[in-house]
Amino acid sequence: MNTAATQTLDEFLQHCQQRVNHRLGEQLNTDISSRTLKEAMEYACLGGGKRIRPVLVYASALAVGAELSSADNTAAAVELIHSYSLVHDDLPAMDDDDLRRGKPSVHKAFDEATAILVGDALQSLAFQLLSADSSVISAQKRLDMVQILSRAAGATGMVGGQSLDFEAVGTNLTLSQLEQMHKLKTGALISCAVLLGGMSNDQLGDAQVTALSDYASYIGLAFQVQDDILDEISDTITLGKPQGSDRKQNKPTYVTLLGLDAAKELASELSNKAIHALDDFPERADQLRKLAAYVVSRPH
Amino acid sequence: MNTAATQTLDEFLQHCQQRVNHRLGEQLNTDISSRTLKEAMEYACLGGGKRIRPVLVYASALAVGAELSSADNTAAAVELIHSYSLVHDDLPAMDDDDLRRGKPSVHKAFDEATAILVGDALQSLAFQLLSADSSVISAQKRLDMVQILSRAAGATGMVGGQSLDFEAVGTNLTLSQLEQMHKLKTGALISCAVLLGGMSNDQLGDAQVTALSDYASYIGLAFQVQDDILDEISDTITLGKPQGSDRKQNKPTYVTLLGLDAAKELASELSNKAIHALDDFPERADQLRKLAAYVVSRPH
Numbered sequence: 001m002n003t004a005a006t007q008t009l010d011e012f013l014q015h016c017q018q019r020v021n022h023r024l025g026e027q028l029n030t031d032i033s034s035r036t037l038k039e040a041m042e043y044a045c046l047g048g049g050k051r052i053r054p055v056l057v058y059a060s061a062l063a064v065g066a067e068l069s070s071a072d073n074t075a076a077a078v079e080l081i082h083s084y085s086l087v088h089d090d091l092p093a094m095d096d097d098d099l100r101r102g103k104p105s106v107h108k109a110f111d112e113a114t115a116i117l118v119g120d121a122l123q124s125l126a127f128q129l130l131s132a133d134s135s136v137i138s139a140q141k142r143l144d145m146v147q148i149l150s151r152a153a154g155a156t157g158m159v160g161g162q163s164l165d166f167e168a169v170g171t172n173l174t175l176s177q178l179e180q181m182h183k184l185k186t187g188a189l190i191s192c193a194v195l196l197g198g199m200s201n202d203q204l205g206d207a208q209v210t211a212l213s214d215y216a217s218y219i220g221l222a223f224q225v226q227d228d229i230l231d232e233i234s235d236t237i238t239l240g241k242p243q244g245s246d247r248k249q250n251k252p253t254y255v256t257l258l259g260l261d262a263a264k265e266l267a268s269e270l271s272n273k274a275i276h277a278l279d280d281f282p283e284r285a286d287q288l289r290k291l292a293a294y295v296v297s298r299p300h
Numbered sequence: 301m302n303t304a305a306t307q308t309l310d311e312f313l314q315h316c317q318q319r320v321n322h323r324l325g326e327q328l329n330t331d332i333s334s335r336t337l338k339e340a341m342e343y344a345c346l347g348g349g350k351r352i353r354p355v356l357v358y359a360s361a362l363a364v365g366a367e368l369s370s371a372d373n374t375a376a377a378v379e380l381i382h383s384y385s386l387v388h389d390d391l392p393a394m395d396d397d398d399l400r401r402g403k404p405s406v407h408k409a410f411d412e413a414t415a416i417l418v419g420d421a422l423q424s425l426a427f428q429l430l431s432a433d434s435s436v437i438s439a440q441k442r443l444d445m446v447q448i449l450s451r452a453a454g455a456t457g458m459v460g461g462q463s464l465d466f467e468a469v470g471t472n473l474t475l476s477q478l479e480q481m482h483k484l485k486t487g488a489l490i491s492c493a494v495l496l497g498g499m500s501n502d503q504l505g506d507a508q509v510t511a512l513s514d515y516a517s518y519i520g521l522a523f524q525v526q527d528d529i530l531d532e533i534s535d536t537i538t539l540g541k542p543q544g545s546d547r548k549q550n551k552p553t554y555v556t557l558l559g560l561d562a563a564k565e566l567a568s569e570l571s572n573k574a575i576h577a578l579d580d581f582p583e584r585a586d587q588l589r590k591l592a593a594y595v596v597s598r599p600h
Binding site: 030031032033034035038039041071084085088091094095111112113114116117119121123124125128130131132133138139140142143144146147149150151153154155157159160161162163164167180184189199281 | 315330331332333334335336338339341384388391393395400411412413414416417419420421423424427430431432437439440442443444446447448450451453454455456457459460462463464466467481484492
């Protein structure tokens with residue numbers, strides 16, 4: 001068995017972070033004529049972050065018996081979509097956040113025009129990586145992966161969810177509407193990470209695809225519920241901290257809809273369902289199982 | 301011979317515009333949950349425009365003996381990249397243009413956040429279309445097309461050129477620096493349109509690829525020179541018209557560098573070189589030839 005499958009979760013997280021950071025660094029160290037753009041893209045992509053989506057890609061590749069190296073481009077592509085969305089989300093017209101991971105966000109470190117262009121270029125780069133040559137994954141499969149990533153990223157996925165989120169400001173969402181919004185906004189890309197990782201094995205059977213899909217749906221939602229819990233907890237602890245825009249304060253969350261205890265229960269239930277979805281997978285799916293537990297216990 | 305090859309250029313332009321508008325309309329009439337986003341995407345994409353890039357895709361497909369129908373997704377994908385770039389270009393932090401094609405630009409008709417999301421979603425949709433199933437073009441070829449479009453759109457292409465353009469404000473560019481900037485900013489996507497159209501024929505030979513590449517480079521540059529000429533002429537005629545931002549006024553152009561007459565000569569020379577590059581192509585490349593002449597004689 002691949003040694004990565006037996007690492008502790010911490011070791012595995014570190015290993016995956018190094019792999020994806022290396023691939024991202026390589027990709028950005030190419031022929032980009034505009035120095036400002038190149039610097040700003042590096043600033044946006046190489047500044048840390050948990051890399052949870054790439055880790056899911058790798059863990060899923062591992063679960064289906066693929067080499068981690070076959071998932072490097074996929075992991076980097078998914079992270080590039082996530083990174084671009086953060087850069088655009090932080091813009092004044094969007095969430096207006098001046099800080100990201102403790103550093104000035106891209107439009108503060110550079111300027112707004114650069115931040116818009118950086119996001120745009122990172123999205124293109126994601127599809128460039130995903131469509132790059134691979135000796136392991138067939139052309140048809142890689143084309144399917146481009147299709148899946150583009151749907152997860154665009155109007156029927158992440159961007160659609162962001163727009164629903166804007167539309168929801170000041171309105172009263174039902175729990176099912178909140179779920180629909182998050183399924184798109186956060187869930188689509190997280191699900192996509194798991195699915196694409198699984199496609200590193202060209203011969204993946206339908207039952208395995210369904211199991212990974214189920215796992216991905218549960219973990220995607222669990223991730224968002226935990227985010228809402230962390231927001232609530234950290235708001236309570238760090239009194240006096242700027243609470244974000246009015247828009248944000250008006251946003252419904254799992255905690256405001258369910259209460260903190262019920263939200264915690266839901267997160268834990270979703271995590272268990274995710275693990276259960278993998279019942280027919282062998283031991284090499286353990287990192288996916290550990291990640292399901294990690295997602296709802298992470299402190300930030 | 302395909303009847304499209306013998307149409308007048310006007311007939312052909314109309315025919316292509318109808319084809320691509322139809323395909324774009326179909327694509328936007330899908331399952332997009334956010335009503336605002338869907339409306340704004342339609343507003344951005346279906347509001348007219350010359351559709352010169354899709355026309356180049358179709359003309360190139362025609363030149364290599366492919367059916368126009370095999371190029372519908374490609375034409376729409378290239379136009380989606382162009383459309384997204386216009387939406388983002390018009391933003392206050394970028395060119396700050398309130399009007400586009402005589403109508404309020406997306407951020408005026410909707411708001412800035414929506415305009416940012418619309419651009420992002422249109423880019424994803426481009427890759428979704430290009431990676432969609434096709435009975436005519438092989439998976440490997442379509443994957444190559446995704447690779448080519450992503451390079452043409454991103455930091456090594458269009459977005460890179462836009463960033464160079466920002467960097468050039470208030471500086472004195474040499475002619476070759478100006479050419480490099482435009483090759484990326486406008487040329488990359490125009491070249492890409494011609495190349496991708498040619499790839500509608502799965503069996504395209506190397507010599508034909510080279511010829512189409514040459515044609516594409518010349519016509520891409522000719523397009524920009526003519527743009528600069530039209531800007532100069534329209535500025536002179538419509539006195540009192542708002543001249544755009546200071547940034548724009550400080551921008552070097554072919555006209556400011558070469559003078560109007562030499563710029564006109566250059567445009568005409570580039571157009572002739574483009575036509576000459578197609579010497580070994582049969583009559584069915586006539587629409588490409590006519591387009592090379594059209595690009596430098598168009599009134600707007």
